[in-house]
Amino acid sequence: MAQRHHDLTAASAAGPVTTGDALEGYLRAQATEFLRALRLHREAGNATSHGAPQGASHGTSHSPAHGTSHASAGGAEERDDAARALRRSARRISATLRTFRPLLDSEWSEALRPELSWLSATLALEHAHGARLERLLLALNRLSGTAPEPSAVRVPTPVTAPGTTVTTSTPSTLGTPSTLSTVATQPIPDAPDAPDAPGTPVLLPAAPPATAATRPRTAGAARGPRSATLTVGAAKAGALLDRQLTLARTRAHSTALQALGSSRFHAVADRAAVLASEVPLTPAAATTDLRPFAAAAEERLADAVAALPLVTAGSPYNAEALMYGLSADAAPHPQDAPWHHVRLLLRLHRYACEVLSGPNAPLDDVGLLTAGAALDRHRDASEAAAAAAQAARTPRIAPATAYALGVLHADQRHEVEAARYEFQRTWQKQPVTTVCPT
Template sequence: MRNPDTTAYGSGGALAGDVLGAYLRTQAVAFLRALRLHTEAAGSAPAGGAAAADAAEAARGLRGAARRIAGSLTTFRAVTDSAWADGLRGELAWLSSVLADEHTSAALPARLLDALHRLSGSPDRPGGAAGGGLAAGPLRAAALLERQLAPARARAHAAALQAMGSSRFHAVVDAVAVLASEVPLDPVAARGPVADVLVPLAAVPRARLEAAVAALPRPAQAPPYDAGQDGSWHEVRHLLRIHRYAREALGEDVARPAEAGGALARQGDAAEAAAASAAAARTPRIAPATAYALGVLHADQRHEAEAARRAFHRIWHPAPTPA
């Protein structure tokens, strides 16, 4: 990050505890509101498409607030009551991982079936008018993927429902409800100025992110797509979130991290979809038309992942603007 943005509180006289406390309280309120919306959507009858969309939107809000609270407790641990912060952070990590599994296991088949639907609709594609013997491929591939991915989706949904009915979850909600009114802080650190306390702490995840990004192969050197790098990209996505939430807590502009995060999300979704179509193609005794459609699907998703990787680098290393 060659152009460090200005730190909103960096030069003012605000106290670290006030700024962090306000951010955590805001996120706690957002968590509780999302939980209420989720409960309403889940309880509404009949449970149609609109209710499911509301529930998914509420779950997204819940995940986002849980990640922000957990991220802030990590980055700014020294400003909080550390024992309390470590406990809550672990519980929020558990919750957001359960919710993320539920989201991913539903989003992956939706993405694949949508791409196959477009394949079968295009005049040029295997299922199109000119497809000949390949016409049934996308439909058969969709049926195969649906069959293979439905159990994982059902399991993740059941796990999320079970988690949200557990006493462990209720304890998390109670802790967040307390947080909404009163944030347990370290009495000394909380009274320090933002610039002396929070800003140096926020530089830590930023440095870790910079190192992880620097370790990514740049598009010019990189082979077209290498699934072996999916882990590095996943790590960058995780570190970018932590960095972004630290900036948010400091009241800084997060437009660029948010845009870069969008590219990383597209990268991750496409890479996962490419892997799932390759895995499905290893199913014994599938028809050649099915395998062909899965090959097209795999390559299309791989290209989307590549495009998202290039987009991330463009956002993160912008070309120097002419003076």
């Protein structure tokens, strides 16, 4: 049983009173950020569409393709930043409506909160698939003996047109220049006995040098016959993951575009515009102290953390995250759900602290931020392991490919265990003080 993380009585009794005026200011500020991000997203989308070469539709070759590609890439980056800002403000508004629900008009808040959650989840899918692919490709390079820098792997931009063939961009690499001699673009069959069929072009690293003098010495590199098996299977495993996750990312991109053009999203935007000027508070909210609501969110977090197996997680290499292994069941690991729930409650607690401290006051609790970062890594590693397991269930894959995916799955489950260990150490070191100073 973990110790109570914070003194909730002191948190709700000490400090100046914060009333509904702070809640109103916070919601209006977040609604304004939502509208600003929406405007930037639309402007970036218009700039990207207008930046296409004029002669492209007529087959001319004298158009400035190089400058257009830079402009298109810059527009896509601005659009991604705007989408992240949209998700950030939508999460904060939704969490605030949940934590301080008794102080808001119930019918209005219950209608808006699920719509904001839908929007945030829809916009997050594309980024999640891209980050997952990059994480798995980096892990495959590390496990197979080459450890590129994180900036060396660039996930390709998905194709926006539905039904278009998914390809990877030419500048993408899976290794550093010192460890890769060539980059081959070729379709990879899923099984050794499968005929060579057209597939998605995938950028593959060249095999590492065979001599012991030139082979990279990394902590994660295998040795002996298993190293050769992993090196052979890693290329096909990377190609398989690239096909599956790039396709999923492209579909998520199309879904996000459809969502942003739907009447459902326009209704959310209209409500955000109203929220930026008028917050439907209850009559008693103007004189009600907000600290008990924040303390209740903190208490829910502390109770959820107390239910975690922190004693087991406090022991490194306890193999708790590996006990299920690969199986035919595609459902997520049941032991991951409580940790994901704690991550969401920790986020609710942080946002409640933002309401009490003001929208422009940064959260200076280093331990709380470190615990949140550990839970984010836990979520990322858990989902990456699930993606590797899903790829291993592909019919008729080669044994070497299945072996590489199994090693990759175990590696990511080890990352899950390491994230739990880091969270346990951070949480236990946290002093019993008020996290929401006012």
